[in-house]
Amino acid sequence: MSPIRPSQQYEAIADHLRTAMREGELNPGDILPSEAQLCESFHSSRGPVRQAMATLRNEGLISSGRGRRSIVLEAAETESFDAILSATSWLSSHGIEPGSRTLLVARQPAPADIAAKLEIGEGEPVVSLHRLRLGDGEPVLVERQHFRMEYGRHILGMDTDHESINRGLQQAGLNINNISRTLSVIPAPDDDAQLLELEQPSALLQLxxxxxxxxxxxxxxxxxxxxxxxISMGMNNTRGNPSPLWVNVHV
Amino acid sequence: MSPIRPSQQYEAIADHLRTAMREGELNPGDILPSEAQLCESFHSSRGPVRQAMATLRNEGLISSGRGRRSIVLEAAETESFDAILSATSWLSSHGIEPGSRTLLVARQPAPADIAAKLEIGEGEPVVSLHRLRLGDGEPVLVERQHFRMEYGRHILGMDTDHESINRGLQQAGLNINNISRTLSVIPAPDDDAQLLELEQPSALLQLxxxxxxxxxxxxxxxxxxxxxxxISMGMNNTRGNPSPLWVNVHV
Incomplete structure (x- = not known):
């Protein structure tokens, strides 16, 4: 039995290389050491070195090898799971002061479309939250959220202008495990346009x-x-690594 | 030395589980067998089983375990590397007949912004291609592409209304290794709106x-x-797995 489990060893190697990139020891365009060199540096067999490289490729940090040495790619600051869940975290991570103006917090019967998304019966109670979100005082997005009652009830007592909903729910013991998102462009309804200080007609990016x-x-x-x-978004992809994005066409 | 390299073994396990999901042996909401059960089924140690699970999580196919058994998630048909590169591949993969109307193929001096993106000098020659792309005969997107001369010269002889540029360049020996993309929403310029048969003012999704x-x-x-x-797009994310998307805010 080896002192380090292989799964820990590949993580340690990947971590070491990530740090080297972050701290400028390895820069975009640099060629990574060969597998043999990495094995020697890390006193590792090929397996964990290969797995570390596969991990970094998946993260878009290095090019795919395909028989040649990988190079360091231009790194992007990618979103964290918490930043997906919380506009507060997302704005803060960009050095922008998050703000909220609550327009509605309500316990109400679920309309059919919301009930379907929450997999509950139409008319069962949900907690709805409608807020304008600000960044450095400027309007950035309009939020409409609907929570299943067992989770949403924690929101009814919160100060939704100043508290992070996500943090509050975490403290109440809720653990979000996965998220699905759909992105599209829609014409701005008048109420949203007014909140976002947009002249009509305008379009909005809807998530x-x-x-x-x-x-x-x-x-x-x-x-x-x-x-x-x-808002702008983007992604780096390398050949041979799966992209998690789906892109549909409607004609 | 074991007869199968661990890196091959984890891929075999991941493949087997992917097939089970595709063929309906495992369905969304189903609980995956435990690590111990998977080790037994695949005559494997824990390492490859864990790595296979990590791979499936990265692909958004199963939930993260965090001490509990993973469940099968609603799978999305995610984009392939070729579908990112080629609208022809993308449309075909959705069962839609791709079409092209070429508006311009030209060898021309690179304007400053294009030269910067291609990392060449301003005024150096590039090959530019401007096409309307159709799906089942309906306008879907307007393409403007600029190639470095050494690659673009292959395009000058192609039938750009009927041939796939990407396939042509592959046959000429070009191998694209990685891609960076930025997504935003822009007001439609009049010429694009006309090609896309949109009434003005309109917005476009720009990639x-x-x-x-x-x-x-x-x-x-x-x-x-x-x-x-x-067009619509989206992504599934599970906690503990890096998302490759970056999302910037501009205030």
Whole structure:
């Protein structure tokens, strides 16, 4: 039995290389050491070195080898799981002061479309939250969130202008395990345009999201509408590594 | 020394589970067998089983375990590397007949912004391609692509209304290794709106892309502008697995 489990060893190697990139020891365009050299440096067999490289490729940090040495790619600051869940975390991670203006917090019967997304019966109670979100005082997005009652009830007592919903729910013991998102462009309804200080007609970037517990139970469904000039997104992909994005066409 | 390298073994296990999901042996919401059961089924130690699970989590196929059994998630048909590179592949993979109307193929001096993206001098020759892309005969996106001369010269002889540029360049020996993409929403310029049969004012979903060789040399830069009602995209994320998306805010 080796003192380090192989799964820990590959993580240690990947971590070491990530740090080297972050600290400028390895820069975009640099060629990575060969597998043999990495094995020697890390006193490792080929397996963990290969797995570390596969991990870094998946993260878009290095090019795919395909028989040749990998190079360091231009790194992007990718989103964290918490930043997907929480506009507060997302804005803060970009050095921008998050703000909220609550327009509605309500316990109400679920309309059919919301009930379907939460996998509950139409008319069962949900907690709905409608907020304008600000970054450094400027309007960035309009949020409409609907929570299953067992989770949403914690929100009814929160100060939704100043507290992070996500942090509050975590403290109440809720653990979101996975998220599905759909992105589209929609014409701005007048109420959203007014909140976002957009002249009509305008378009919005819409992100519809559902969050789930580990057991696969829906927790909430969200409709986020961003001022299009205040958001951009992107991704790096390397050949041979799966992209998690789906892109549908409607004709 | 074991007869199967661990790296092959984890791939075999991941493949087996993927097939089980595709063929309906495992369905969304089902609980996966325990690590111990998988070890037994595959005559494997824990390492490869864990690595197979990590791979499936990265692909958004199963939930993260965190001490509990993973469940099978609703799978999305994610994009392939070729579908990122080629609208022809992308449309075909959705059962839609791809079409092209070429508006311009030209060898021309690179304007400053294109030269910067291709990392060449301003005024050096590039091959530019401007096409309307159709799906089942309906306008879907407007393409503007600019290739470095050494790659683009192959395009000058192609039938760009009927041939796949990507396939042609592959046959000429070009191997794209990685891609960076940026997504935003822009007001539709009049010429694009007319091609896409949109009434003004309209918005477009813009995807700016750069492709690179293994050595990190830019091959081409692209500006794709989609009719917003003909495209949607999305992603599934599980806690503990890195998301490759970056999301910036501009205030």
């Amino acid at each position: 519809e999201m559902r969050t789930f517990t580990h057991a696969g139970t829906p927790v909430a469904c969200m409709d986020y509408r961003y001022r299009p000039d205040r | 700016e892309m750069r492709t690179f060789t293994h050595a990190g040399t830019p091959v081409a830069c692209m500006d794709y502008r989609y009719r917003p009602d003909r």
